[in-house]
Amino acid sequence: FATLRQSGQSGAPLYLQLRRSIEDAVRRGLIGPGDALPSERDIATKAEISRVTVRKAVQDLVKGGILVQRHGSGTFVAPRMERVEQSLSRLTSFTEDMARRGMAVRSQWLDRGLYAPSPDEMMVLGLAASELVARVARLRIADDTPLAIERASLSARVLPDPAGIGSSLYAALEATGNRPVRAVQRISAANLGEGDARLLDVAPGAAGLRIERISYLASGKVIEFTRSVYRGDAYDFVAELRLGI
């Protein structure tokens, strides 16, 4: 903070200079995840700037996810998020994936109901216009971190009561002998729109991975058509490749 005082002539607003010097200290590892920041008053005194300026810089960094504020105990460098490494060679469910990592899973419901199918759903699920589609849309949260928004569509014949699936779609399908055994998954890049970004607790426009999964029963029948967005800062998809053409 003393350097801030010395380099105070650079022209940029003071709060921006302070923000940059804190960002720099985090980047260079001078302060690490979980470390406490000195109090606003201490920073203000050391850098010879007003507390309002300090607060503005700190609030910017909290918004940007660099710092976290805990009520009553102060301001800390945000914990670095562990990226989830997800194998692309096994057909597993979100609940299974997270449980294997020892993470606590929960979901926030965004939609669950029976609807007239969209043209996409009719085509992929092989539904007639007169049939209904069951939609199950959830924000998937692991260890209190929102990781993905998943919007699954299934035939209402397979899932007549989408509200009754409990915490795992695949467990519910398994219970009726409809667990998929094969899937085709397409992953593409996306910038998160405002609504999705808010749900995933990241800035609008942040990087996301759009994932479309069409999964099949052993009979070859399509059972699930799911369109998801995963947080780009949280996921690595990993596939094993073998020599061949």
Ligand code: GLP
């Ligand atoms: C994965 C897949 C989804 C699938 C979901 C089921 O995340 N990307 O296509 O619907 O798992 O998860 P669960 O059984 O936890 O509801």
